[in-house]
Amino acid sequence: MLRETPDIEFYEALIKFYRDNYRVSSSVILHNLRGIGGYESKLYSKLKNQIIPKIKTNDIKVFCCYDTDVFDLAKKPPINWKTVQSHVRSLNINTFNQVKSVKMIEDWFLKDKAWLCRYLKINEPKKIDGKTGYIKIKNLFKKGNKIYQKGSSSHKFIQELDIDLIRRQIQGEIQELENALGLKPLVVSKK
Numbered sequence: 001m002l003r004e005t006p007d008i009e010f011y012e013a014l015i016k017f018y019r020d021n022y023r024v025s026s027s028v029i030l031h032n033l034r035g036i037g038g039y040e041s042k043l044y045s046k047l048k049n050q051i052i053p054k055i056k057t058n059d060i061k062v063f064c065c066y067d068t069d070v071f072d073l074a075k076k077p078p079i080n081w082k083t084v085q086s087h088v089r090s091l092n093i094n095t096f097n098q099v100k101s102v103k104m105i106e107d108w109f110l111k112d113k114a115w116l117c118r119y120l121k122i123n124e125p126k127k128i129d130g131k132t133g134y135i136k137i138k139n140l141f142k143k144g145n146k147i148y149q150k151g152s153s154s155h156k157f158i159q160e161l162d163i164d165l166i167r168r169q170i171q172g173e174i175q176e177l178e179n180a181l182g183l184k185p186l187v188v189s190k191k
Contacts, residue, residue, distance in 0.1 A: 006150060007105045008032045009158045011065060014174075017163040018183060025182030026061065036070060039079045044087040052091060061095035061180050062088050067104040069132065097176045106133030109158075111166045113140075119157050120144025 008030060015028050029051060033042050043064070052060070064084065071077050081098065088096045101108055109116065110133055117124040122144045130136035134150065141148035167174060 006158060007065060007067070007101070010105055010108065010161075013158050013161065013163055014167065017167070018178075018181060021164075022181075022183040022185055025184070026059075026180065028181070036066070036078050040083045040087060043084060044091070047088065047091055047093070058092065060093045061097070062093055063097050063099050063177055063180070065099040065101070068100045069103045072103075095180065097180065099174055099177050101170075102173060104133045106137045108166055108170055109133070109161065110136060111169045112162045115160065115162055116140060116157065117144075119160060120146060 011030055015024075015030065018024050031046055031051070033039060033046065043062075047060075047062070071079075085096045110128070113128070114124055116137070117140070120140060120143065122140070125140075125143075128136040129139050138148045
């Protein structure tokens, strides 16, 4: 799974949630490609030179996770996903999926608006000003006399978000990931 901060922090929290609450049939390695520039070659190189040599199985599943807002207004998309998929398949990896946070990952964080407001020590507003999730979170933080900067200090609140609440609300966007991980609920023995 490859992404950039604060996204990587959210996906780390999501995988931790899965491990704490489910039997996960696949091991998970998270990597941050740090942006979309040269994505096709960066992903291929990372898989070929760093990941595949360390893995003792041929059953590798690649999930590229990203915000869709980068692609919404582009005349020429910054990433050719057919090229990415072709590069991945050339490494004998048959499973390639995309996890798209519709618009941006901050929209996912806002699914737990109540907790964010408690974290910021502000009353939960009925409406948050801003056109994008990023602007809305920036405005929330401003009300709490804090600064929200993508990739900076998000680890302070992401670990506290109600990941289950968020994942239930974004089920359509992460369903393929959950299916690929083969999640099975943990059986808790009653004493």
